[in-house]
Amino acid sequence: MTKTIIFDLGAVLIDWNPHYLYRKIFKEEAEMLYFLENICTPEWNEEQDGGRSLQEATDILVAQYPEQEENIKAFYGRWEEMLGGAVEGTVEIFKELKESGKYNIYALTNWSAETWPIAVERFDFLNWFDGVVVSGTEKDRKPFDSFYHTLLKRYDVHPSEAIFIDDNLRNVKAAEKLGIASVHFTSPEKLRKALEEKSIL
Template structure:
């Protein structure tokens, strides 16, 4: 029986994308993509998700690529410009689950502890969760099993009674290895159908 629904946040409930900022900075799309694939990379950003201070991360990258100093400093200096808003279809699903009163709702998110308060100020629905585990605060992140275990133990969640939702297939597979039924998020519509199949909606 499903008692717990665990959501990822970025690209599931919150539209976050560095392209929103860097399209304002670069004139050429190809140049922007090269910068985000080779300089301010997802792997570099994940270290901040795992607790590395933003200033330290920025200084490290500027030392390696001084010719891109202004562009690198914009990543966190103008980070709020990467937020595109709520993914309303998923927020509607979250609201329906909350109003049903049947489930404990949690969020397990890879997010810098320094930028997460910006999201908390902007998105009221974050208050609907019974608990949120933020990687930057824990200094651990998905897909490492220890990060999932932090949520499971903190909120007394049994894997067989939980459903996990994430847009990153790597994170979905990691949850499945722990015995958590997981949904690879592709759209609110597909998520709704997947939850209906499980008798959740």
């Protein structure tokens, strides 16, 4: 029986995308894509999610790519411009689950501890969770088993009684390996259907 719902945040409940910022900076789409695939890469960003400071991360890249200094510094200097808003369809699902009173609802998110307060200030629904585990604060992150275990132990969650929702298939597979039933998020509509099929909604 499902007692706990665990949400990822980025691209599930919060529309965060570096393209929103860098489309303002680069005139050509190809230039922007090259920059985000080869310089300010997802792998580089994940190190900040895992606890590395924004300053150290920026300094590392500026030393490697001095000709891109201004664009590199924009990543965190203008980070708020990457926030597109709430994913309203998922927020509505979250609201229904919360109001049902049937579930404990937590967030397990890869997010820098330094940018996290910006999100909390902007999105009221982050206060609806019964608990939030932020990778940058824990200095650990998905898909490492230890990060999932932090949430399970802290909130006394049994894996067999939980459902995990994440847009990253790598993270979904890591949760499933630990015995947590999971939904690979692709859209609010498909999430709703998956939860209905599991008799959660």
